[in-house]
Amino acid sequence: MEKYILDNNILLDILLLNRDRKAASIKAVHYCLINKCGYIAASSIHSIIYIVSRQNAILLAETWALLQKLNVCKTPSYIDYNHKLAKSDIEDYLIYLSAEAIGAKILTSDKDFLNNCDLTISIDDFQAIIDSNFDSFKSIPFLSLRQLNKPFESVFEKAYDEVIKSGWYILGNQVKKFEINYAKFNKTQYCIGVGNGLDALVLSLKALQIGEGDEVIVPSNTYIATWLAVSYVGATIVPVEPHIDTYNINADLIESKISPKTKAIMPVNLYGQAAELDKIEAIAKKHKLFVIEDNAQAQGATCNAKLTGTYGHINATSFYPGKNLGALGDAGAITTQNSELAQKVEVLRNYGSPKKYFNAVKGYNSRLDEMQAAFLSVKLADLDTDNNKRIQVAGWYTEALQNIWDLILPKLAEKCTSVYHLYIVRTKRRNELQDYLTQNKIGTVIHYPIPPHLQEAYSDLGYKKGDFPLAEEIAETCLSLPIWPNMQKNEVLIVCKSIKLFFDGE
């Protein structure tokens, strides 16, 4: 969606009741607010407030309310006083710089500005755009990271400034603070920040000294990272099929795969739902095995009222940007109640170095960086709220999509909750449905189109089609619908309406 910076005169038309232009300006501003594409240049705020404050207090309050609904666009500091616009009108020039920096158009009714700057659009031309774009109300992305992070932007800037000013960029106070707070969130004794989720899994296996000759039980239905971690440490992957209704590893099938070489079970809390971690914990205890949770997708979910990320001897998570707790780049962490394992990971993530330039073991460079830790601390404060919003969005989907023959909705295992990292539906007509939704401007993704055992990367293991039929069935029929915490009910209903039209044969 195009971004529009609203020039002062558009906002003043509305606030100061310029009768000639008011109706068109109101329509333009409404369009920008509904589509969340309206911006005000930071450099404009002062003059609008100055003009309005000379009128009356009520108008001033209305102005603040309106300004707070707009996105604020920073004024860049690369000012060229010799620029043509700077010489004719410095205020217009500053708005132009802001528009150029974020790739926006400027909505204005100022004739000189319209003549002198090719980023401007008049109210009349904008009217035509609104009319022709009416359909764009219906366009719903699978996920917009920009929209996801928008509520945090101003606090991110503060966090960014704090890190810059600290002059400390690796393993400093931001990482320490995040580790303490994430451990608190997760109700574990320890949290160690690392570079990404895959490293969190690898370092967990390393800390448990799992390697060549050992077997690790993993789900056949998972993202390939779970398998790759086991491969990286040289251990043998032993896949176990999922429940076809929850998509998580079927705990009842695990015991038959345990051999004298088995060292660990690595359940994945997939798509946001906790696996049957209580059952898995009991099996591990009985057979003296380690449990390593892959909790990349379910921060905040529970099994038997106990949080994911707390069941395993050691647990790995990912803060990849699209995750429920997502950074602005790569990041990950491990959580554990075991001080010895925590210490081992702390050393392993930093060159095997418990003390600077003293290397106890051959470690890695996989540190959570200060900037990401600072951003993550901002988002962690809202993680419970955001998870609850996802649960609400999932509820809207489930309610609206009931009773569609041939469409399977997500199901929860007894005693397990989901934080709906993804909302997965299944149908034999998956590819057709996805095409139909794409044509109707609704984004969807397949998680995942090829199960790990059929990936080319694992051709060396010699698996063939049919070896893990349930993982294959899920890969052939699953479709992830758009979901994010601030998704609105009307957006969910637009998606559902399209799905119903598809199944009703339109």
Ligand SMILES: Cc1ncc(COP(=O)(O)O)c(C=O)c1O
């Ligand atoms: C189930 C699962 N495990 C592990 C990972 C790896 O995380 P990262 O991408 O941060 O390395 C992911 C991330 O995509 C994942 O979904």
